[in-house]
Amino acid sequence: MDQAGTLRRLVKNGTRKPGISGSKYSEPTSTTIRTVAVTSGKGGVGKTNVVVNLGYALTKLGKRVLIFDADVGLGNITILLGVSAKYNLYHVLSGEKEMEEIMITGPGGMKILPAATGIQDMAQLSGNQKIFLSQEFDRLANNFDILLLDTGAGISSNVTYFCSRAQDVLVIAIPEPTSLTDAYALMKVAKEKHQQKRFNLLVNFANSEGEAKEVYRQLTAVIDKFLPGVTLNYTGYILKDINIPKSVRQQKALLESYPFSKSSKCFENLAERVFEESRAVKSGGIVEGFFDSTKAESFPRR
Numbered sequence: 341m342d343q344a345g346t347l348r349r350l351v352k353n354g355t356r357k358p359g360i361s362g363s364k365y366s367e368p369t370s371t372t373i374r375t376v377a378v379t380s381g382k383g384g385v386g387k388t389n390v391v392v393n394l395g396y397a398l399t400k401l402g403k404r405v406l407i408f409d410a411d412v413g414l415g416n417i418t419i420l421l422g423v424s425a426k427y428n429l430y431h432v433l434s435g436e437k438e439m440e441e442i443m444i445t446g447p448g449g450m451k452i453l454p455a456a457t458g459i460q461d462m463a464q465l466s467g468n469q470k471i472f473l474s475q476e477f478d479r480l481a482n483n484f485d486i487l488l489l490d491t492g493a494g495i496s497s498n499v500t501y502f503c504s505r506a507q508d509v510l511v512i513a514i515p516e517p518t519s520l521t522d523a524y525a526l527m528k529v530a531k532e533k534h535q536q537k538r539f540n541l542l543v544n545f546a547n548s549e550g551e552a553k554e555v556y557r558q559l560t561a562v563i564d565k566f567l568p569g570v571t572l573n574y575t576g577y578i579l580k581d582i583n584i585p586k587s588v589r590q591q592k593a594l595l596e597s598y599p600f601s602k603s604s605k606c607f608e609n610l611a612e613r614v615f616e617e618s619r620a621v622k623s624g625g626i627v628e629g630f631f632d633s634t635k636a637e638s639f640p641r642r
């Protein structure tokens with residue numbers, strides 16, 4: 341298959357191809373799905389591990405979880421979980437498969453939409469592809485309670501786009517100066533490009549709660565000074581834990597391999613926070629459409 345050629349043919353008008361949007365697919369009726377984009381300025385700070393373990397912990401709380409590997413050209417969630425995916429997002433964007441056809445089931449019953457790996461064409465999604473994906477997530481929304489996006493690192497247009505469409509942006513930082521400056525840069529770009537003003541901070545690789553709070557204090561000090569109007573909420577921390585890389589090597593979620601590990605408790609606490617917030621959304625009826633495709637119309641079509 342000529343992958344690059346197929347991708348070029350994709351989704352001409354940013355709308356679903358004919359004959360697909362019929363009875364087989366449920367109409368989007370719910371806007372109460374909670375979407376959390378997990379992101380970072382610096383790479384390798386633990387986003388994929390957070391997505392996988394937060395997702396798993398949420399399934400234990402009874403939530404219907406959908407994970408989207410939005411690191412579209414370099415996704416690796418399936419490898420991390422030791423599950424194989426015959427098809428991935430590439431096949432959806434090329435029109436060969438539907439979202440439902442590439443969806444695989446991970447531990448705890450969570451569903452995963454795998455990204456393509458090593459496909460240069462996907463490093464920068466076009467405006468049409470972004471609109472198309474927005475519409476697809478709208479359509480899937482009423483089958484899930486939580487959508488977790490693993491955005492990949494940095495300030496690329498894919499990353500800032502996915503963050504701009506999520507209700508919650510969970511920025512991961514670690515206690516290192518480069519991580520702080522990169523987290524700051526990410527929020528600055530997201531603010532300038534997409535008017536994003538609210539972020540949540542999760543400190544990974546923390547040696548203690550105190551160290552995590554110090555990271556938060558330092559970041560807020562910089563934001564208050566240089567990014568007026570931006571709010572950073574403290575969401576919590578994940579302890580540095582040797583059992584995390586061990587579980588990666590075993591290709592399992594940490595909460596499966598080492599449920600009593602010191603960082604497992606941190607993931608459970610994080611899941612409870614996200615769970616409480618999603619409940620607040622449902623009962624309070626906050627209408628903040630996640631992946632609201634009408635918003636996507638403002639993106640230039642190519």
Ligand SMILES: Nc1ncnc2c1ncn2[C@@H]1O[C@H](COP(=O)(O)OP(=O)(O)OP(=O)(O)O)[C@@H](O)[C@H]1O
Nearest residue numbers: 383384385386387388389493545579580581584585
């Ligand atoms: N709390 C932690 N304690 C110890 N090791 C960790 C912790 N969190 C993540 N790791 C390790 O850090 C490495 C990077 O983690 P991960 O792949 O989740 O990062 P990432 O932010 O998704 O990276 P990328 O930017 O490349 O997508 C992995 O080897 C993982 O095992």
Ligand SMILES: [Mg+2]
Nearest residue numbers: 387388411492
């Ligand atoms: Mg990753």
